[in-house]
Amino acid sequence: MQRRFVSIWFRQLLADWQLIRRPELKDVPFVFAAPDHGRMMITAVCPIASDFGVEVGMRAADAKAICPGLEVLDDKQGRPKTLLKGLGEWCVRYSPIVAIDEFGMDGLLLDVSGCTHLWGGERGYLKEIVSRLKSKGYTVRLAIADTPGAAWAVSHYGKVTPLIPTGEQVDALLDLVPDALRLEETVLAKLRKLGFYQIKSFIGMPRSVLRRRFGEDFLLRLAQAIGTENEVLVPLQVPIPFSERLACLEPIKTRNGIEIAINKLLEKLCMRMQAEGKGLRTGVLTCYRIDGKVVRVDIGTSGATHSISHLFKLFQLKIDQIRPALGIELFVLDAPKVDDVEVPQEEMWTSTPGLDDKSVIRLLDRVAGKVGFQVIHRYLPATKYWPERSAQRAVSVTEKSVTTWRVNKPRPTELLKIPVPIEVMAIIPDHPPKFFIYKGVRHMVAKADGPERIEREWWLDQGEHRDYYQVEDEQGGRYWLFRSGHYGSDNKYKWFIHGFFA
């Protein structure tokens, strides 16, 4: 595809920005000035002040003398770059690759290859950008050409047409001044001194001659403008390979509208991913609102998938977080993380259910999306006797256990997280208690089993061992009690209830 580039030149970037913020300055001449070697040097001029002859690079004191009532505002280092970054991010709607013009620091360069037809051709495209930026308050000059260099040149110095047809950038450059080639001031001075006022006067010269007089950089800039050398734009936002956008004619405000938008985006994205055998792991939906704010929601899946219905359900849980305010004009769906989809062999009969069943994985995704991944627990046997540590959390849903669950010792179906102290009466040391009082209720022990001694893991923590007893009271309630430490040892032993048997 023939590559096409647009250069947007903000003629008075700072002045326009200030006028948008403070419309009362409309009829007042003002300049921006920054201290330089103890003087205030002018860095930006508003149109009224420039009519008086105030220029960038003058001293503020001189300018005040020329232009009565001149307002001098403080400039800040790096302000144009921040402004251009914001404008560039807004311009992502026109093309995914938007770069700041690093040379002049007052414009944007867009790689618009294959984008213009969406706005009805290049003329309509440029018109749309100009009118949108103008309605915001920025005066801009645009040009479209095969190379960023030519687009830049025509936008800054072109006088005939901003539309340079494919392959005609050399003709368009011929009548322009050498400044249009983005050259350094020393080279420009040399060119002017030699009488080269137009590009056509030196473009036909042998390269070796030009290199000797003006240096390698000059040749590079010339070649970039003509198109014999490739120029790489550094995009503000690195485009994500799996990304879909949906611009809306009317701002979307309703839940229904958002759902339709998500569905349409997912259809397109999933079709592409399916064709390439990829599946989504994380997805980000970015909604650009008409008041300039950006709302983002993201989803994650535990396995790569390109199922529209599943991904839609995950987004559906997040729609509540999208505040459309006055309306959303652009939806962008990105898949920053994709993985290869494992396509299982189709099974002739019903598949065997299990933890890795597709519907179970989807359920876990939905729960993780709505409540959080931390609520999902699964336990595997651990090689420990200490009850609290006898089950360990599984890391993933597919993790297999390396050991088996012990079944030779009875364990209560309900285990208290923290053992609760109880009062007991035991007649003989090391015998199960005769009765115990738990929560103010006296339980007479009718049957008992035990003790089962479980030693504390001294390499993990300090403390007494536990002697566990299974007891059954007269009503049939079955409990798991333990005595901490030896009977009759110096430190006072204590009884606890730790669980309930079925």
Add this chain to the structure above:
Amino acid sequence: MDAKRELFQKLQQDILLWQGFNPVSAGKAERIGLGEIENSFPGSVFPKKAIHEFITVLPEHSAASDGFIAGLLAVLMENGAACVWASTSRRLFPASLSLFNVEPERIIFMDVETEKDVLWITEEALKCEGLAAVVAEVNNLSLIESRRLQLAVESSGVTGFILRKDENKTTSTVATARWRISPLPSHTEDGMPGLGFPRWQVELLKVRNGNPGSFVLEWAGEKFEEVKKAKKQIVWSEMEGRQIG
């Protein structure tokens, strides 16, 4: 007369079908291992496509219900399917489930903060056909909530168990069966020390289109066994591989 009876039977079958009961196909009567209790259900089949409600007020009761449900899960999860256990304050000890022939690693626990999340998860999980069963521990369940769960169950065929903690608020629910499991003193051979098999009073308080009843049931190490009268029973302490503290 015969024609009339046939018509009645057909209508009854239709009603059962609409209420989520699957008709028993000949020779494919699936037993859940509850023995006599299964006869209380319409068609003498334990309804799998249904919501079962358990009243558990005391911790002893909820422990007994956990054991009873675990015994049912052993059959329901036989084909390798997973189970979801949603709760706000879970006390179930995973290691104990293996005593009821359930693989604890096939149970996915979801420990959330609010009751609302429990119900949401329960409904979502009941719609998930890859699961065998869903257990939810809630304080209370309203009629509307229970109806939502029942509708979810009817489309997917997942068995739902609701452990209800609050008995005082006796709201009516559309649960197919309401149970109360309370522990009973276990039985050992005369003169033998220690505890016997866990024994419960299984009260079937409500069965839709069935006959409520009360039974005494025991988990005999491998399966449920109904206790009718004194007969020879295996004791815990006689089980193979069992260590005595």
